[in-house]
Amino acid sequence: MQVNEAFPFDQTRLQTDVVPGEGAALPGQCLLVLGAGPKAIAIAAKRHVLAKRGYKVPRLVIVDSKGVVAHWSGGFGFTDGRQLLGTRPEKDVGYPYASTSWGDDDENQEIAGEMFLLSWHSYLVHMGKYLDWVDRGRTRPTHREWSCYLQWVASRIEFDVVLAEVRTIVLSEDGKRWQLVCRSTVDDATLTVEGDGLVITGPGTPITIEGQPANHSRVMDGGSFWLHVEEFARLRVTVSTPLHIGVIGTGETAAAIVIALLSECKEKAFIEVVSPNGVLYSRDEGFEENRLFSDPDGKLARLRGGHKHELSWLRMNERDRREFLRRTDRGVFSVYAMEEVNRAENVRSVMGTARRMQV
Ligand SMILES: Cc1cc2nc3c(=O)[nH]c(=O)nc-3n(C[C@H](O)[C@H](O)[C@H](O)COP(=O)(O)OP(=O)(O)OC[C@H]3O[C@@H](n4cnc5c(N)ncnc54)[C@H](O)[C@@H]3O)c2cc1C
Structure with a gap:
């Protein structure tokens, strides 16, 4: 390099x-x-x-x-x-x-x-x-x-x-x-x-919603949150009642933030995760799903034998591709993150799409 x-x-x-x-x-x-x-x-x-x-x-x-x-x-x-x-x-x-x-x-x-x-x-x-x-x-x-x-x-x-x-x-x-x-x-x-x-490459610029201030100590995004993690650890010691914290989104970025908040704030945080379905889905990691990532068009299976899946990325229409990614990549928590969240009593999901913010 x-x-x-x-x-x-x-x-x-x-x-x-x-x-x-x-x-x-x-x-x-x-x-x-x-x-x-x-x-x-x-x-x-x-x-x-x-x-x-x-x-x-x-x-x-x-x-x-x-x-x-x-x-x-x-x-x-x-x-x-x-x-x-x-x-x-x-x-x-x-x-x-x-x-x-x-x-x-x-x-x-x-x-x-x-x-x-x-x-x-x-x-x-x-x-x-x-x-x-x-x-x-x-x-x-x-x-x-x-x-x-x-x-x-x-x-x-x-x-x-x-x-x-x-x-x-x-x-x-x-x-x-x-x-x-x-x-x-x-x-x-x-x-x-x-x-x-x-x-x-890369995640692009974090999405903002109407009314979101460009700079505010209580509003962070998937990029900037991590520069403030220690502040949450300090708040845990100083606040007397749980902090109400909203997380918009249900992908791995949101999952990592929820886990970090649980780890830093422990019981001093009540976390609400806002998503259109109101459900936190975990990533589908079954054999067929993994295999479609590893061998998208089944070429390896054809050449070398082994598992031949019906699905082929090249033959899937856009709707099916989006559905596949929705289950396996976008807007899902990893299995590990889900295990952590399942154990926490202070996390709940809220159904809705965040449209506007007022501070
Ligand atoms: C908390 C968290 C956990 C994740 N966990 C996983 C995981 O376990 N497994 C997984 O596969 N994925 C995970 N992801 C998704 C992960 O971001 C991507 O898989 C991976 O980083 C994508 O790699 P990349 O090379 O596309 O982007 P990145 O690693 O994000 O690299 C993009 C680079 O582009 C640069 N850049 C951006 N804009 C500009 C610009 N205008 N000019 C010049 N440079 C620019 C940035 O500085 C950055 O270095 C996670 C994401 C987050 C936020």
Whole structure:
């Protein structure tokens, strides 16, 4: 990984990092990724492995205002770093290690093997923590531990990071290239980063509702809450009657906040979670659901045998896709979060859609 303060337009590298061989990228092509989170690291890892195997790969430039894996460290909101990862750590940057896109079985296995060198398991082995992790029952890492793993992957692969906030996205005059107009977070300068392809990652800006003040000590969002967690711990000692706290939304962001509030405030909080259905649903994690994520179109099953599911992401219509995501991803608490909430007597759900706020 190479961190740059401006767009690293190095012609020498452009020519040398594209290796002759198979692949769809043309020499000099550049893929931009907005955000240096897990998605960007996973793309960079695959690019690194393919380049190592002699494939033509585009140059990769990742633009992030806060640095690599910032949203998981605990230093920039979205978590305090102490929360436990909701999904299994085995679902790491290379999961499911079953690529079928690179020619014959031997080549696919070579690529899977190279990717596995960047896996959660390899990280633990490298850090001398593998047996500890197994003996402790393959525990789920905290967000900070997960960010350390992703940082470790980033340190072993090549890509350029531009430390800048993307302000505007436009097309070049000929309509063929993406241009990210950015403000450097290093020196405040304006710069434009240009590339042939663009991947946008991250959660986006938290949704606001009418009347929501931009800055208020009692109104927070999924990003800013974590910068105030300790205030709740202090309030627990000072308040005499329970604090009434409303949480709008029922996804993993809301789930993590509810759990943190329970942990910091204990019985000194009464938490109401507002959702359109008035029910807190837990994520469907049955075999079929998981399998659709791991093998979306059933290609692996067709090629290698094993479970053949009826569902294929490519054949599903939009309504069915939305329904699938509603059950497995959006607006659901992870199974772990649900267990915590089930134990709490001071959490209840409220049916409704928050439309307006008055402070
Ligand atoms: C509390 C919490 C718990 C979660 N638990 C899980 C879990 O257990 N498993 C799971 O799979 N998912 C979980 N998620 C969802 C998680 O956010 C995503 O899975 C994952 O982080 C997505 O990775 P990403 O690379 O898309 O985005 P992120 O990790 O969010 O990275 C996006 C990056 O983009 C940068 N950025 C944003 N806007 C700009 C801009 N304008 N200019 C420049 N840079 C910008 C940010 O600085 C950030 O570093 C959780 C989310 C939260 C909030």
